[in-house]
Amino acid sequence: MLPNFRRSEADLRSQPTGSAAETSHTPAFQPRPFLSVPRATATDGPKSVSVIGADLTITGNLICKGEVQVDGIVEGDIQGSNVVVGENATVTGSISGEEVIVRGHVVGSVRGRRVMLQTTSQVEGDIFHQSLSIEQGALFEGKSRRTKEDPRTIAAPKSEPIGFVVPPRLPPELPN
Numbered sequence: 228m229l230p231n232f233r234r235s236e237a238d239l240r241s242q243p244t245g246s247a248a249e250t251s252h253t254p255a256f257q258p259r260p261f262l263s264v265p266r267a268t269a270t271d272g273p274k275s276v277s278v279i280g281a282d283l284t285i286t287g288n289l290i291c292k293g294e295v296q297v298d299g300i301v302e303g304d305i306q307g308s309n310v311v312v313g314e315n316a317t318v319t320g321s322i323s324g325e326e327v328i329v330r331g332h333v334v335g336s337v338r339g340r341r342v343m344l345q346t347t348s349q350v351e352g353d354i355f356h357q358s359l360s361i362e363q364g365a366l367f368e369g370k371s372r373r374t375k376e377d378p379r380t381i382a383a384p385k386s387e388p389i390g391f392v393v394p395p396r397l398p399p400e401l402p403n
Contacts, residue, residue, distance in 0.1 A: 277307075281315060288320070295324075297331070310339075314347045321352075329365075336369075338378045 276294045279285060283299035291307040298313035303320045310324040316331035327339035329348040342356040346364040353369045355378035361367060372378075 279316075281313075304335075312348070340378065 276296055277289075277291050279289075279295070279297045279299045279301060281298040284302070285299070286302045288303040289295060289301065289305045289307070291305075293307065294309040294311070295305060295307035296311045296313060297305065297316045297318060299316060301316075301318045301320065304323070305318060305320065306323045308324060309326045310322050310328070312318055312322070312327075312329045312331045312333060314330040317334075318332070319334045321336045321338065322329075322333060323338040325339060326341045326343075327337055328343045328345065329337065329350055330345045331347070332349045334351045336352045336355065337350060338355045340356070341358045342354055342360075344350060344359075344361045344365040344367060346362045348362075349366040351368050354367070354371045356371070356373060357375070357378060359371060359373070
């Protein structure tokens, strides 16, 4: 048997009527206004940061229009507007950017208008720059070349071809 769900007349009289009833009624679900986030356009410039995490190893070249932060291992070239090589990161390849900050290990050339080698950095390769700062404690093995033109457009020096090594010939087998 179902219970009686009808309201008594006393309950109905105690409820407000007309416009007062409409204003006191609030729905259980109230939609929130949509938060408008402006989209980045090409004219806004680089605002996003692409992060290569510490647990990530990438084999191949990276090209990014914005900022790149490398905390993992990259075996290949990196191009970005701003490139940051984290303290525990390793990059084997060339790095090119408007601003390049190195805190980790780089084996390869570095090209940028502004290049900063911080205390924990280790760079094995040449640096092409308009502005270079090297903090005390940073390790740098290579040549530094200051240039007035955009260092990112300077062609990399061509490496010498590696000599061909002929393996030794084994003597012919003798019959038993």
